[in-house]
Amino acid sequence: xxxxxxxxxxxxxxxxxxxxxxxxxxxxxxxxxxxxxxxxxxxxxxxxxxxxxxxxxxxxxxxxxxxxxxxxxxxxxxxxxxxxxxxxxxxxxxxxxxxxxxxxxxxxxxxxxxxxxxxxxxxxxxxxxxxxxxxxxxxxxxxxxxxxxxxxxxxxxxxxx
Numbered sequence: 825x826x827x828x829x830x831x832x833x834x835x836x837x838x839x840x841x842x843x844x845x846x847x848x849x850x851x852x853x854x855x856x857x858x859x860x861x862x863x864x865x866x867x868x869x870x871x872x873x874x875x876x877x878x879x880x881x882x883x884x885x886x887x888x889x890x891x892x893x894x895x896x897x898x899x900x901x902x903x904x905x906x907x908x909x910x911x912x913x914x915x916x917x918x919x920x921x922x923x924x925x926x927x928x929x930x931x932x933x934x935x936x937x938x939x940x941x942x943x944x945x946x947x948x949x950x951x952x953x954x955x956x957x958x959x960x961x962x963x964x965x966x967x968x969x970x971x972x973x974x975x976x977x978x979x980x981x982x983x984x985x
Contacts, residue, residue: 826886828922830929833880833892835870840889841882842866844894848912848936854947855913857956858976869894870911871875877906877937883913886985890917893926895934898943901970905982906934927960935985942985943969945977957981 849861855861865872873880873894880894891913898905908930936940946953962981
């Protein structure tokens with residue numbers, strides 16, 4: 825495999841990243857309601873992350889997108905908090921340190937945008953993801969912040985930047 829490159833999303837990445845995210849969610853048997861699967865943004869990720877203080881990164885290997893993650897202001901929350909969003913990787917991207925590299929890109933961008941904290945939601949059985957989040961300094965919290973619409977995600981984590 826060629827060296828994976830992490831870069832900002834481009835408009836022509838939309839179909840590939842939507843396919844990656846849906847594929848991973850199906851692989852993990854994530855509910856289709858109350859999770860990222862139902863988000864309208866999946867088919868227009870480039871456009872979604874054009875808002876100020878938001879960014880989405882993809883992992884590109886010779887033009888093939890094998891993962892992605894982004895940050896944006898936490899929806900329906902009164903405070904200077906962003907959310908780590910739609911961090912998903914195809915099987916060929918896992919276990920190679922790409923997740924931690926992606927996390928570093930997202931955290932650096934969150935700091936650049938001067939957010940105070942970063943929040944995330946995930947599934948309770950996504951143990952490898954939770955391990956990565958803990959290694960990056962996220963702590964479990966009791967309940968959701970804001971209202972992302974992801975009512976099927978029972979695990980909530982927060983990190984001070």
